[in-house]
Amino acid sequence: MDPRDTSAPETRAQTLPAPPTLAELLLTTPVALFLDFDGTLVEIADTPDTIEVPGELGPRLRLLASRMDGRLAIVSGRSIDDIATHFDSEGLARAGSHGASRFAADGARLGEEPAGLDDDTVQLLTAYADKTGCHLERKSHGAALHFRQVPEAGDAAIAFATELARRKGLDVKTGKAVIELVQRGATKAAAVTAFMATEPFKGATPIFIGDDVTDEDGFRSATAHGGFGILVGNRDGSAARYALPNVPSVHDWLTMWSDAK
Template identity: 40%
Template sequence: MDFALFLDFDGTLVDIAPRPDAVVVEPGLIQNLEALRQRLGGALALVSGRPIAQIDGFLTPARFDAAGLHGVERRREGEIVGGRPEDHPDLRRQVERLHADSAPLANVLIEDKGASVAVHWRLANAEDAQRAEALVKEAAGLLSGAYRLQLGKAVGEIVPATATKAVAIRTFLEEAPYAGRRAIFLGDDKTDEIAFASVTEDGGVAVRVGDGETAAARRLPDPAAVRALIAAWAAGEPIDPDALPPA
């Protein structure tokens, strides 16, 4: 059977870092991804909460098909659509407010992605973390349902309500070279659960990386295991996601 492979980035391909700009791409990963993409006839895409430009920066010189900002922007065959900050004036006002209100909070990071915004409190003390979470929840509530709040690992992100990784994957699967293939999606966070459910519903295989309750049927323990799997598949071992450990 022909497969289409969809991969989250943070916590899946690379280990979670204290700051988004501090992740490390392990040697050989880019080459293995390129080899696996070739083996899959091009049907490999990254599906991330990061902007596509950030993913490119970590994986340079490679340029993969990708959905960024949880699907707000998407690139296939080199062309990017969606994700313009100027299309989100209400969100831009809340980004300014988040910067101002979080300024007194030590080690709270506002990650402005243009068409979405993430508030990180991984390095903050308990009191500041609680305040940061309250701020991002308040900002999302003021956006009148046009945006939704996604809570992850010490992060809250506000994204357009219509953008999900599930929609992004389904859109890829409507187009060559993904069409007609069985989807495999690997992700690690609460924000990936909607896509786990949709991929499973469509007959694909969802793989949760790390612990936690999940809608995925399969599980890998950590990003190191993901990288080892990609290396094995790139080297020609059988691609059999149903043989992975159960979740």
């Protein structure tokens, strides 16, 4: 260890190499892209409703999907309906609610629609958010407590949601200043597996791009299917093989090929 390095070992993140360009990858294999939304395609905001989505995002993704014969899917923790309020995702394969709710590009549902949370769970989360100043995000198939604006409430919010999930037989998803309750089995890995079993994804090399802890399941699933993950940002112990530094670099990596003539 360099004696001039005074940072604690646990705070230093591994440095992953940059991925090959998409154009380079497509010279050797058909590629299937799985893209997280917040922190990957759009910048994270103080609350889920205040994100700013570039106006050209939908058209560019549809162009890229077309040039990849449809092998592109959005895989988000948001619900499908919520994604649709922020940008036009029609014509794209998409999975919401951490991969539990899945649709092909033509709108056909893949698998059964998951159940939502019961009224008692929602009421308990609502009361807790009102009391602590956390922001409660209601979703079709879950609910999340965001504490970005009240970071001092984070540890208690995580403890509360974890215990509530245990009592209700739910799973928890933790991320950047957020903890979410979902039905069991809702993972981005399941979404990758479901898409990879169908055309046009079948037989392609999957690449999952995401920034948060919940994307690690997607990285591992892509690797299990012969592909790899690309982490947006930096985090120690990630299952991703490569990394891109931020959202603009993801856009550059994607459009580097889609804009090619």
